[in-house]
Each structure stands twice: as structure tokens, then as C-alpha cells.
């Protein structure tokens with residue numbers, strides 16, 4: 415059981431964040447209704463959940479699912495499929511769909527998420543990456559304060575710039591995530607310079623954290639993973655692309671083949687869970703965001719630096735916490751694992767993951783493999799010793815995860831709480 419002081423800390427944190435939790439509930443209410451209204455508009459019914467086999471022709475459930483997603487995201491069209499194997503695959507499909515040899519992709523929010531580096535690739539890498547296909551790539555680093563470097567962006571946009579890339583979430587770097595309002599500002603800025611650019615947003619971890627989504631404020635195309643926010647913890651695999659109809663269509667030709675697009679694709683019994691997951695998503699995202707706010711409050715009370723801070727506005731699920739040494743990182747991540755319902759008996763250890771320069775430790779006791787709407791934590795073992803925590807299907811689980819991590823640190827003599 416938890417020590418008195420740990421429980422006391424929980425009470426203090428919850429008292430502090432009471433107002434924030436209420437504000438999150440208001441966002442959940444609005445998004446919940448938005449999702450339900452979209453289901454109602456398209457008369458979602460039991461027969462839509464049946465699924466299909468083979469080519470999957472005339473799968474009405476799949477067609478309506480696309481329409482529902484498009485409405486929820488305020489987009490013209492959407493492509494929601496279990497055939498996307500991951501967020502990276504989904505984002506790659508969207509980019510390959512709209513870019514052609516000689517075009518340029520300009521990322522304006524700095525270095526993108528790790529797994530996208532290979533998708534962008536290098537000229538002549540022989541992997542069929544974007545650059546291997548003769549698509550040019552440029553990126554504009556964020557400024558010191560984490561804001562877009564508009565001066566440089568204006569300078570970099572040229573005649574060949576076809577796609578402007580924006581990553582909403584911090585991913586696993588110590589920078590702020592971008593609110594939908596900030597994304598709207600970026601869209602206005604780049605379209606003023608070049609009205610025909612396609613603005614693409616990597617929306618991973620962002621869905622339902624705010625009242626609007628990027629496609630509601632002028633973004634042309636966005637993509638995300640169904641084992642993160644919009645899958646609501648139920649979708650077993652998949653991704654979505656949403657945006658202007660012509661770009662979604664181009665992406666669909668990349669997922670399947672030109673001339674086939676989104677009109678085929680057996681759903682193989684996944685349809686119901688994707689619908690039901692979307693229905694649950696606003697609530698579950700709310701639970702996870704509450705968990706992040708709670709974690710920030712607790713660790714700030716103990717003197718650790720957090721990003722975002724407990725009372726900062728939130729636009730994604732990720733909570734970064736900076737510890738003072740590797741022992742804290744390891745104790746934290748192992749504590750998160752110990753609070754899981756699945757695989758709590760497994761002790762995560764730092765390991766040399768392919769593609770990373772430092773050993774990484776990961777806690778992932780999840781029902782869906784790698785599902786990061788579920789409580790999970792990652793930390794590269796290097797200075798400045800930052801742990802990234804995200805998800806939590808229930809707020810209670812998040813709290814127990816944080817308390818277990820604290821208890822772990824205390825038991826290992828890494829943390830001393832005052833008796834009160």
C-alpha cells in the first residue's frame with residue numbers, strides 16, 4: 415500500500431487541479447456531443463458494424479465510418495482504415511499521396527517525430543523514401559522559445575514548395591505542443607505567401623484535447639493513429655487521414671492502388687470497435703489529460719520541472735518530467751509499469767533500441783500492443799533525464815501509476831517526503 419505521505423500528496427495535488435479537471439470535463443462534454451451528432455447525422459446502425467471480407471465492396475459500415483470521421487473533424491472527407499499499420503504508415507501514405515518528384519516538403523515545426531526520419535529518407539537511399547523518389551525536403555527549426563520561426567519560413571517557401579508540414583504534438587522533445595489556434599495562425603501565414611500549398615498536420619496525440627481540430631481551421635490534410643486518441647482504447651489497429659476530398663482521395667490511391675482507392679478494403683471484423691472507440695474517445699482522452707495534469711502537479715510539488723506545467727493549456731497527451739538523474743528515470747518508468755493491469759510482473763530495463771543513440775526505457779503494460787492512449791512512459795537514458803508519460807484509459811489508473819512511481823523512488827532512497 416501507499417505511504418501516508420504519498421496519499422497526502424495525491425490529495426494536495428487534486429485540490430490544486432480541481433478547476434483544471436472541471437475545465438477538461440467541459441471539453442469532453444462538447445466533443446462527446448460532437449461525436450454523437452455525427453453518428454446521428456449518418457444514422458449509424460447495427461448493420462454498419464457487420465464488416466466485410468475479400469475485396470470489401472459495398473461495405474456501408476466502412477463508407478459511413480469515413481463520413482462520420484470527416485464530420486467530427488470538420489473535413490470534406492476521411493479515410494479510416496485498419497490497413498494502416500501505424501501512425502508512421504498513415505502519415506507516410508498522406509505525404510506520398512500528394513507529393514510528386516520535384517516537389518518540396520517544408521516542415522515548419524522543426525525536426526519531426528523520430529519514426530518519420532526514414533520516411534523522409536535521403537536522396538538515393540534506395541528505400542523508396544520521399545527523398546529517394548526525388549521529393550525535396552527542408553525543415554525550419556523552431557525558435558529558442560519553441561515558436562515557429564516565421565521569418566525563416568517566409569524565406570524558405572519557394573516555387574517548388576508543395577506541402578507545408580506541421581507537427582501538433584511535442585512528440586518526445588522538450589518543446590511546447592501547438593494549439594489549434596497557433597496552427598490556424600501558421601496556416602494563414604503560409605497561405606498568404608503561397609495560396610496553393612497543401613498544409614499537412616501530424617495530429618498524433620492531439621485529437622479531442624481541444625474543442626476544434628486542425629482541419630476545422632484551414633488545414634488541408636491531417637493524419638493520426640487509431641491506437642492513440644481517436645481509437646478510444648478499443649480500435650485494435652489502424653489510422654485515419656482527413657481533409658480536403660481531393661487530397662484524401664490521392665492518399666487512398668497510395669494506401670491501395672490508383673483507380674482503386676478507398677472503395678475496397680475488407681474490414682475483417684474491426685468496424686464495431688473503431689466506431690465504439692470513436693464514441694469513447696472524447697471521454698478517454700479527457701481521462702488521460704487529467705492524468706497528465708495530475709502528474710505535473712505532483713512532480714512540481716516535489717520540485718521537478720515539468721512540461722507542460724500543471725496549469726498550462728493542453729493540446730496533446732504528453733507530459734514531460736525532468737528528473738535529476740538516471741536512477742529517477744528508471745524508478746519512474748518501472749513504477750508506471752508496476753501499476754499496470756497487463757504485464758505488471760515485467761520489469762522494463764533500458765535497452766539499445768534501433769534508431770536511437772542512447773538506451774531507452776519504456777513502460778507499456780497495455781491491452782493493445784504499443785497503444786499509447788493507454789498509460790505508458792518512455793525515457794531515453796541521457797541528460798537532461800526527461801521521462802515522457804502519456805495516456806491512461808482511466809484517470810484513477812493514471813493516479814495509481816504516479817503514486818507507484820513515487821513510492822518506488824522513496825523505497826530506493828531517491829526521494830524523501832516530509833512527515834506532516
Ligand SMILES: *Cc1c(COP(=O)(O)O)cnc(C)c1O
Nearest residue numbers: 500501502527583585618619639
Ligand atoms: C506516435 C506518433 C507518430 C508515429 O506513430 P507510430 O504509430 O508510432 O508509427 C508520429 N508523430 C507523432 C507526433 C506521434 O506522436
